[in-house]
Amino acid sequence: MSTDNGWPALRVSDWEPTRDTLHMWTQIVGKVRLTHSPLLNHWWQVTFYVSPRGLTTSSIPYGDRVFDMEFDFVDHVLAIRTSDGGSATVALTAKPVAEFYTETLSALQSLGIEAGISARPNEVDPAIPFAEDHQHASYDPQAAQLFWRQLVQAHRVINEFRSHFIGKVSPVHFFWGSFDMACTRFSGRPAPAHPGGAPNCADWVMVEGYSHELSSCGFWPGGGEEGAFYAYAYPEPEGFAAYSVGPDAAFYSQDFKQFLLPYEAVRTAPDPDRAVLEFLQSSYAAAADLAGWDRASLEDDPRRWLDQR
CATH class of the missing domain: 3.30.920 (Metal Transport, Frataxin; Chain A)
Incomplete structure (x- = not known):
């Protein structure tokens, strides 16, 4: 429903x-x-x-x-x-x-x-x-469509968040390996080689994926009763887990080593868009401020040309 x-x-x-x-x-x-x-x-x-x-x-x-x-x-x-x-x-x-x-x-x-x-x-x-693989054989069309509609909402709001960053930033895209939507901002500095460890995935795949210092966010159908928004940093700066991230339903998961915001908390919020944007911005600030990113040169207002139209 x-x-x-x-x-x-x-x-x-x-x-x-x-x-x-x-x-x-x-x-x-x-x-x-x-x-x-x-x-x-x-x-x-x-x-x-x-x-x-x-x-x-x-x-x-x-x-x-x-x-x-x-x-x-x-x-x-x-x-x-x-x-x-x-x-x-x-x-x-x-x-x-x-x-x-x-x-x-x-x-x-x-x-x-x-x-x-x-x-x-x-x-x-x-x-x-x-x-x-004859084990996986289920398809509920209503559920698949509802999941896509979740992605539509997440994509829309994450794209708004993405528009405030003028440094290197990924598209809002869906990774089929981890089955999640992601958007990643980069400081411009290289990162230490990722240790790998993902199941049935060569370590060098992760080395390429995490070759530069980043702050990543997204949504996936896990981590909560109805899925969750997530945010993490690589490498994780000291003090990241203890940083104050909003809204109130957000928390740092020691199991996943990232901040989570349950989807159901967003869906039932008075203003779901605002709840997601608060989570994305505050978790990004945790990564960028603690790691000393040059935020002044990496961020800008996407409405900066409106008065010239």
């Missing part, structure tokens, strides 16, 4: 089987993008983006063509489109990962696209090869 303020309610426990299946499906599609896209810093070339219908890869290069793949949570299909007019779909229905994997590769092949991906998931344990 959803509230009248546009922030839908969705208990993680109510859709966990669908969430875990969808996670594996997104890994398959994400690996297709990874296979055909040149490296961008911090793996930005592999992510998805919130679209008016779901989650999209955006354009993927393939020879002299481009194609895209979109999880459409309105019509519940994986839509594949090519720049020469080709199209194919894979139905999003309750089916094993192995079946979705076969159907997706077949749909790509029908469009003349080869997808020699690494055919097992990352950042999960156990990492069941896609072709052998």
Whole structure:
């Protein structure tokens, strides 16, 4: 069910089987993008983006063509489109990962696209090869659509927060490995090599992802009854965990080593946007102030040209 303020309610426990299946499906599609896209810093070339219908890869290069793949949570299909007019779909229905994997590769092949991906998931344990995964086979279309609507709201507000930063900052994008939305600001200074340790993921992957000092925030369907907004710093400066971060429902999790703001606290707040923005700004201040970022040169008002129009 959803509230009248546009922030839908969705208990993680109510859709966990669908969430875990969808996670594996997104890994398959994400690996297709990874296979055909040149490296961008911090793996930005592999992510998805919130679209008016779901989650999209955006354009993927393939020879002299481009194609895209979109999880459409309105019509519940994986839509594949090519720049020469080709199209194919894979139905999003309750089916094993192995079946979705076969159907997706077949749909790509029908469009003349080869997808020699690494055919097992990352950042999960156990990492069941896609072709052998008959364990994850759930799909609740209403839950998938509500999750996408959560992402729409989170994307909208995080983009507002992003607009105040003029230094190096990532897009607001969705990582299929960790199955979360993220936006990351950078100080401009290098960071110590990340120790790695993510399950079924080579340490050098994390070294690239965390090569520079950062403050990251986002949303994921975990960490709270209905998911949670999160914020962390790498490397974490001394005193970070004890920094005063708002609103009142926010707290530092020793388990996750990051600040969390339960989604349900946002959804039921008098002004959800304001609650999220307070969390994002105060957790960023914790990272930037304690680590001595040059905030004056990294931040600006996105409305700075309004009086010139």
